[in-house]
Amino acid sequence: MAENQKILVCAGTGCASSGALPIIDILKEEIKRQGLEETVTIVGTGCQGFCEKGPTIVIEPQHVLYTRVQGEDIAEIVASDVMKGERVERLLLLDTETQKPVTKMSDIRFFAKQHRIVLKNCGVIDPQRIQDYTLRDGYKALEKVLKEMKPNDVIEEVKKSGLRGRGGAGFPTGLKWSFCQQTPSDKKYIICNADEGDPGAFMDRSVLEGDPHSVIEGMLIGAYAMGVDEGYVYCRAEYPLAIKHLSIAIKQAEEAGFLGDNIFNSGFNFRLKVFAGAGAFVCGEETALMASIEGKRGMPRVRPPFPAVSGLWGKPTNINNVETWSNIPHIIRHGAEWYAQFGTEKSKGTKIFALTGKVNNTGLVEVPMGTTLREIIFDIGGGIQNGKAFKAVQIGGPSGGCLPENMLDLSVDYETLTNAGAMVGSGGLVIMDETTCMVDIARFFVNFSQKESCGKCTPCREGNKRMYDILDKITKGEGKIEDLDTLENLALTIKETSLCGLGQNAPNPVLATLKYFRHEFEAHILEHKCPAHVCSALLSYSIDADKCKKCSLCAKNCPANCIKGDKNTPYVINQDECIKCGTCMDKCKFGAVSRS
Amino acid sequence: MEWFTITIDGREVSVPKGTTVLEACRMNNIPVPTLCHDPELTPSGACRLCVVQIEGMRNLPPSCVTQVAQGMKIETQNPKVRAARKTILELLVANHPLDCMTCEKMGNCSLAEYAYEYGVKGDVFAGEKRDLPVDNANPFIIRDPNKCILCGKCIKACTEIQGKSRLDFSFRGFNTQVGPAYNIPLNESDCDFCGSCVSVCPVGALTEKQMAGKGRPWEVTKVQTTCPFCGVGCNFDLNVKDGQVIGVTSNPQAPVNGKALCVKGRFGMDMIYSSRRVTTPLIRKDGVLVPAEWDEALDLVASKFREIKDAYGPNALAALSSAHCTNEENYLMQKFMRAVIGTNNVDHCART
Ligand SMILES: Cc1cc2nc3c(=O)[nH]c(=O)nc-3n(C[C@H](O)[C@H](O)[C@H](O)COP(=O)(O)O)c2cc1C
Ligand code: SF4
Numbered sequence: 001m002a003e004n005q006k007i008l009v010c011a012g013t014g015c016a017s018s019g020a021l022p023i024i025d026i027l028k029e030e031i032k033r034q035g036l037e038e039t040v041t042i043v044g045t046g047c048q049g050f051c052e053k054g055p056t057i058v059i060e061p062q063h064v065l066y067t068r069v070q071g072e073d074i075a076e077i078v079a080s081d082v083m084k085g086e087r088v089e090r091l092l093l094l095d096t097e098t099q100k101p102v103t104k105m106s107d108i109r110f111f112a113k114q115h116r117i118v119l120k121n122c123g124v125i126d127p128q129r130i131q132d133y134t135l136r137d138g139y140k141a142l143e144k145v146l147k148e149m150k151p152n153d154v155i156e157e158v159k160k161s162g163l164r165g166r167g168g169a170g171f172p173t174g175l176k177w178s179f180c181q182q183t184p185s186d187k188k189y190i191i192c193n194a195d196e197g198d199p200g201a202f203m204d205r206s207v208l209e210g211d212p213h214s215v216i217e218g219m220l221i222g223a224y225a226m227g228v229d230e231g232y233v234y235c236r237a238e239y240p241l242a243i244k245h246l247s248i249a250i251k252q253a254e255e256a257g258f259l260g261d262n263i264f265n266s267g268f269n270f271r272l273k274v275f276a277g278a279g280a281f282v283c284g285e286e287t288a289l290m291a292s293i294e295g296k297r298g299m300p301r302v303r304p305p306f307p308a309v310s311g312l313w314g315k316p317t318n319i320n321n322v323e324t325w326s327n328i329p330h331i332i333r334h335g336a337e338w339y340a341q342f343g344t345e346k347s348k349g350t351k352i353f354a355l356t357g358k359v360n361n362t363g364l365v366e367v368p369m370g371t372t373l374r375e376i377i378f379d380i381g382g383g384i385q386n387g388k389a390f391k392a393v394q395i396g397g398p399s400g401g402c403l404p405e406n407m408l409d410l411s412v413d414y415e416t417l418t419n420a421g422a423m424v425g426s427g428g429l430v431i432m433d434e435t436t437c438m439v440d441i442a443r444f445f446v447n448f449s450q451k452e453s454c455g456k457c458t459p460c461r462e463g464n465k466r467m468y469d470i471l472d473k474i475t476k477g478e479g480k481i482e483d484l485d486t487l488e489n490l491a492l493t494i495k496e497t498s499l500c501g502l503g504q505n506a507p508n509p510v511l512a513t514l515k516y517f518r519h520e521f522e523a524h525i526l527e528h529k530c531p532a533h534v535c536s537a538l539l540s541y542s543i544d545a546d547k548c549k550k551c552s553l554c555a556k557n558c559p560a561n562c563i564k565g566d567k568n569t570p571y572v573i574n575q576d577e578c579i580k581c582g583t584c585m586d587k588c589k590f591g592a593v594s595r596s
Numbered sequence: 597m598e599w600f601t602i603t604i605d606g607r608e609v610s611v612p613k614g615t616t617v618l619e620a621c622r623m624n625n626i627p628v629p630t631l632c633h634d635p636e637l638t639p640s641g642a643c644r645l646c647v648v649q650i651e652g653m654r655n656l657p658p659s660c661v662t663q664v665a666q667g668m669k670i671e672t673q674n675p676k677v678r679a680a681r682k683t684i685l686e687l688l689v690a691n692h693p694l695d696c697m698t699c700e701k702m703g704n705c706s707l708a709e710y711a712y713e714y715g716v717k718g719d720v721f722a723g724e725k726r727d728l729p730v731d732n733a734n735p736f737i738i739r740d741p742n743k744c745i746l747c748g749k750c751i752k753a754c755t756e757i758q759g760k761s762r763l764d765f766s767f768r769g770f771n772t773q774v775g776p777a778y779n780i781p782l783n784e785s786d787c788d789f790c791g792s793c794v795s796v797c798p799v800g801a802l803t804e805k806q807m808a809g810k811g812r813p814w815e816v817t818k819v820q821t822t823c824p825f826c827g828v829g830c831n832f833d834l835n836v837k838d839g840q841v842i843g844v845t846s847n848p849q850a851p852v853n854g855k856a857l858c859v860k861g862r863f864g865m866d867m868i869y870s871s872r873r874v875t876t877p878l879i880r881k882d883g884v885l886v887p888a889e890w891d892e893a894l895d896l897v898a899s900k901f902r903e904i905k906d907a908y909g910p911n912a913l914a915a916l917s918s919a920h921c922t923n924e925e926n927y928l929m930q931k932f933m934r935a936v937i938g939t940n941n942v943d944h945c946a947r948t
């Protein structure tokens with residue numbers, strides 16, 4: 001093919017872990033061997049959003065996505081697709097409904113319904129090259145702001161866009177900026193919160209890895225608007241690639257004059273530092289985060305004073321999430337009206353969700369606010385794996401709640417989800433099918449919160465532990481029906497009396513499951529049954545003597561060695577010794593083992 | 597000063613701007629239970645026992661860190677507030693060794709007091725309890741982390757009163773502890789043993805070793821006095837039982853020092869009963885120190901001063917005084933040397 005081609009190889013953390021890095025080398029070799037170096041460029045990009053199917057490769061301009069690419073596939077991809085324009089069908093994704101290979105990336109259901117603003121560059125540009133960013137209008141918004149706009153104009157524009165904080169609480173960003181701007185001080189700070197501690201969430205990591213300059217540009221614009229000359233990105237140390245790409249980006253931006261003194265000859269100065277956090281979930285809470293930067297133990301403190309009045313080192317400080325900052329350049333470039341056309345009346349723009357669990361397509365999904373859960377799970381996510389039935393969706397991580405089937409048509413926006421007992425939160429979406437036990441899920445999330453509680457305030461430190469104890473008892477079949485009232489009262493007290501958002505939201509998974517799946521709790525307590533067959537203490541395995549062919553397979557494989565029988569006697573399980581691993585049931589070829 | 601009119605439990609009161617809800621309640625004799633609050637320390641709002649309900653405010657705000665606002669309507673005792681406080685106490689007691697019978701703090705323990713008031717028995721959340729080693733390795737302080745309710749006051753006392761920052765939180769969640777770094781015993785840390793931490797601990801987690809087993813609070817008479825050890829002049833309470841001084845506790849009303857004391861003042865008062873204490877003047881006669889009357893001793897000193905002054909002049913004499921003495925005593929000393937003896941040879945131990 002004559003025209004210039006680009007091969008975008010995802011080198012994000014997800015694909016790197018499934019083997020993308022050697023593939024880039026192999027690809028380079030192959031392109032060289034075929035003498036295509038002049039016409040084909042290889043770009044190592046950030047996350048393309050489909051990590052579970054990684055390593056992923058996109059060939060442009062054909063716009064073909066290949067998934068689960070291995071080193072040995074490279075020669076074929078180059079020979080057929082790159083050189084002859086013929087697709088390598090076996091590496092194409094199958095449509096979740098028609099089961100036919102999809103040749104154009106934009107026709108893949110996972111991508112078709114997405115609207116990518118923040119993720120526009122992710123998976124497309126080389127995040128280690130500032131030119132890739134500037135070629136796609138990067139730092140134009142900064143230039144516009146410094147040359148044409150007054151600080152107040154910028155704040156007004158952000159206010160008008162309707163952008164709300166993507167870190168969880170959804171506070172209007174423009175309003176927050178105006179607070180910090182209005183506090184008089186000789187020194188102010190801005191911070192980018194990249195602590196991202198919610199289990200399952202990885203959008204902030206992907207943005208920093210795949211498009212770090214968009215965050216830097218957003219922060220520069222904010223700094224100008226609020227009169228700030230110094231900023232920090234607080235990034236968890238578990239994100240080495242994000243820290244690396246961000247550090248490279250900062251250096252390149254400094255060299256290009258976008259960071260430092262007298263930017264665009266405007267007299268505006270701004271310096272940005274990266275601070276690696278030690279990975280405590282609570283350090284994502286803004287006051288704990290600032291304590292951590294100050295070298296103190298990461299523990300939240302009472303607000304007020306809010307950071308806008310007294311933040312880092314006692315100075316006025318504005319803190320926003322990665323995704324919030326990354327939205328800013330787009331708003332400035334295209335205008336507030338453009339941005340506000342996406343979303344609902346009160347929740348504007350798009351939001352990135354990390355779709356995981358028992359859904360066919362998992363990965364990062366950016367959709368306009370107001371999209372329904374059903375669209376995300378079934379249209380984009382391609383429905384539930386293995387044809388099982390949908391049971392619940394957990395939104396907002398350990399601070400969120402589980403919503404049942406009849407709430408799938410809810411619109412995803414701040415108010416609707418909070419009213420339903422869940423939360424947009426950081427945007428984790430965990431899909432659960434009929435094999436998930438809701439008591440067990442509540443226990444899982446409470447266990448996370450109780451372990452991550454900073455220990456400062458009584459209700460969170462002691463209360464979450466006791467919620468966990470009660471839930472644990474129920475999953476073991478030792479619960480009493482009165483425990484449900486104790487649990488609910490305790491949950492409400494923790495919510496109402498805890499100091500920070502961790503404690504105030506930790507009971508949400510419990511309250512929501514109690515509300516929507518109470519029957520499952522009751523089944524555990526009253527019938528000593530786990531309807532989803534998950535809680536091992538409530539399961540029992542038995543062998544149907546009539547169906548048992550006395551093959552001894554079960555007994556041979558039982559790790560507890562608790563199945564007895566012989567050629568003449570059907571096999572029997574000793575219930576006292578059985579550890580309920582289910583191996584016998586998997587091994588029996590005659591369906592003689594059953595679970596109840 | 598700007599004043600706000602607010603309503604507490606249906607009663608209209610006026611308080612100055614900048615007052616916390618807790619202070620407003622206390623000014624008006626409305627009781628609010630607190631565990632982590634101390635007027636001498638910066639507020640932390642950690643224990644959450646002081647929660648109240650305030651009209652228009654989300655959740656139950658802690659009164660100790662909530663500022664009053666004009667027209668605020670506060671309820672301190674409604675069933676919801678009381679139930680929340682009771683749950684918080686239940687949670688604390690569930691993770692607490694209930695050995696009040698032998699606990700030094702018994703009779704003076706905030707946790708026990710509020711548990712009694714709120715009818716908390718510790719059975720609601722019965723389950724796992726901490727089982728941590730007690731630090732008893734030093735002569736002054738017994739630190740029992742199992743009784744610690746993690747109010748954080750000792751941390752602030754050590755940092756804000758003593759300036760040492762020997763204590764902090766460690767671990768997270770149910771495993772959270774308060775103690776010296778790496779949980780080393782206090783005597784291996786850089787602790788001054790000033791006991792400021794002990795003086796603010798609301799429970800029996802930090803107690804005075806000297807007083808252990810010596811008497812119950814209700815058997816003890818507190819006698820306010822001035823520390824004899826140095827010129828700072830700290831005030832504290834001698835704890836007296838059956839005519840015997842069994843120890844020292846801070847007196848928060850002490851004008852000079854508040855609750856702060858140093859190791860000598862707080863833990864050195866056993867010197868009262870030391871057999872090695874000098875209780876009368878001693879005069880060396882034929883190489884042996886012999887007890888004498890004050891008059892005899894003073895006459896002897898005066899006559900020797902005169903002898904020296906007459907023989908060698910006033911500058912043959914010099915006086916060195918001590919930081920143990922008050923400013924007034926030090927003043928008198930130099931006055932005596934200058935006006936009576938006639939020399940400027942005065943010095944002070946703290947000068948070098
Ligand atoms: C326990 C806890 C953890 C949090 N973790 C994060 C986090 O990882 N990332 C984040 O951006 N915000 C997190 N937040 C929210 C921050 O406190 C803060 O509200 C946010 O960074 C503000 O930015 P925004 O206005 O752009 O959302 C957390 C809050 C709590 C209570
Ligand atoms: S709510 Fe939990 S995490 Fe937040 S301050 Fe209290 S103990 Fe710490």
Ligand code: SF4
Nearest residue numbers: 558578579581582584
């Ligand atoms: S469930 Fe596991 S332990 Fe129990 S009988 Fe079957 S194989 Fe053995």
Ligand code: SF4
Nearest residue numbers: 696699702705799800
């Ligand atoms: S600290 Fe208080 S509640 Fe605890 S054992 Fe001692 S007296 Fe009882």
Ligand code: SF4
Nearest residue numbers: 754787788790791793
């Ligand atoms: S005795 Fe004094 S120095 Fe030692 S830990 Fe307590 S407050 Fe700190």
Ligand code: SF4
Nearest residue numbers: 744745747748750797
């Ligand atoms: S030792 Fe006492 S003062 Fe220190 S945190 Fe524990 S209960 Fe509070």
Ligand code: SF4
Nearest residue numbers: 823825826830858861
């Ligand atoms: S010796 Fe210590 S306690 Fe006594 S007065 Fe001096 S500083 Fe205060």
Ligand code: FES
Nearest residue numbers: 012014015047051
């Ligand atoms: S890391 Fe490659 S698609 Fe996410």
Ligand code: FES
Nearest residue numbers: 641643644646660
């Ligand atoms: S006294 Fe107010 S929170 Fe502890």
